[in-house]
Amino acid sequence: MDNDRTSALVDKLTAALARMPEESAQETGVVVVSDYPDAFSASATASAIAVTALRSADDASGANAPPGAESDQDTQTKFAISQIPTDIRNTATFTNTYHEFPLTIDAHRAFLKEFKDSWGFGQLRHDYFSTARKIAIRMGTIFQTIFVWNVGDNITNDLRIRKYHPDERIADFAVKIKQRTDLAVDFTNEGSWHVPDLAFAHADAYYPGVVIEASYAAQTLPFAELAQQYIQKSAGEIKVVVGLEIEYPAAKQGKIMVWKEKEGLAGATEAELVVDENFRHGEGTMNPDCKGLYLRLSDFCPDHMIPAEVKPLIAAPKYLGHDTGIHISASDLNYFVNIALQHHQRAEAHYTAQEEEQQQQQQQQQQE
Known part of the structure; x- marks a missing residue:
């Protein structure tokens, strides 16, 4: 993916997060990577958005929702999932590559219709456990x-x-x-x-x-x-x-x-x-x-x-x-x-070298 597409993706995700009230972002479980530097390689785009698990499936408010009814938890989960970058290049150093979210069966069917086209390729895959009413997102690594x-x-x-x-x-x-x-x-x-x-x-x-x-x-x-x-x-x-x-x-x-x-x-x-x-x-x-x-x-x-x-x-x-x-x-x-x-180690070394080069360039620009 070229730099323009990367920038566009990051801008879109950052803007989406900015539109959310702080309390809503906390409830939804959307986390800005720059606040958690250990979660990704330092070379990963600092503005990229990742998602952490919201809460266990047992706590899902929509677990017993009637058919066709989407709970607030479902809405939050679908929003959080939508923020995961589907084509981040630097997947080699993800530490958290498996995430679980509560989601009802009807919400999962809606998820398939909404996201299937963009999730049918690349590094992101998912599982849905109907008994536990949860969706699990997987991110591939090198x-x-x-x-x-x-x-x-x-x-x-x-x-x-x-x-x-x-x-x-x-x-x-x-x-x-x-x-x-x-x-x-x-x-x-x-x-x-x-x-x-x-x-x-x-x-x-x-x-x-x-x-x-x-x-x-x-x-x-x-x-x-x-x-x-x-x-x-x-x-x-x-x-x-x-x-x-x-x-x-x-x-x-x-x-x-x-x-x-x-x-x-x-x-x-x-x-x-x-x-x-x-x-x-x-x-x-x-x-x-x-x-x-x-x-x-x-x-x-x-x-x-x-x-x-x-x-x-x-x-x-x-x-x-x-x-x-x-x-x-x-x-x-x-x-x-x-x-x-x-x-894996070669990729990490490559990304580390890239980051060091970027830091040096930033320091030079600041000195100028």
Whole structure:
């Protein structure tokens, strides 16, 4: 984005905040970044506006509002969200990249109509939890972008190899598994909405079979809550949810969590945590006891869509001496963290140098 567009965006946001009475700004939770210098890189535009969480969903005044009624809290939340810059360039050093706001289901539907066109790309994504009546805003970072891309690329490469499996039935099944990019998981009937970091699905399936979420931020993602949402609300068609949590900011620790569908009480579908271990520990070294991430081809597709003759073939890790599943070792995950961290540090160094240069120019202008 060029400087003119940046200036125009900042002017628009600053003007919007200036029109708000001080009390209203405090209620709405809009915070001027210059008042909180640690929240963003010093190189980020000082006039940019960020949003902090208003209050917990339990305190939302509109949580029990009747259908079609928008509460004052909804109005405040929508205004606050509208102030978030949708195309800030310096996303590499955001410390607060995950924010939750109370929002009713009807207000979320209105939000989708109002903001979907401008939020369908770039660094900002959102989740809506219909049960908790809250919306969560996610901001991407250079670290997360690089890390997630490498994880997805590894899985995609393994899937390409499976397309050449000597058994044609396995090859034909593998060729139908695709990565879905920037597509929301929309649980239309009950209102929830999520945009995962990575999703893989059978070409004929409505929901992805495997969802992967990653977190590298001061406030981590609610992985367990997301896993329950994905698996329960898809009635188990989303079969596996993977959480990758990287310690912020040092990235010395890295954890992998895996939830799978299971049948709960009265036949209800639930998410069961089956893997919870560090793949990276100590001073950023690989955990040799961690087995990494293993996904079966059957994980990517609802059971009723897998041909009966294929099910036993992909149940084992190997068939005819060739791998049938997808594996990312702890060593690979650790390597992906190192690569992402290098990019993150380079970006921070670049932004710091830019800021120092700007400060020097300002000092020279003042002296003149």
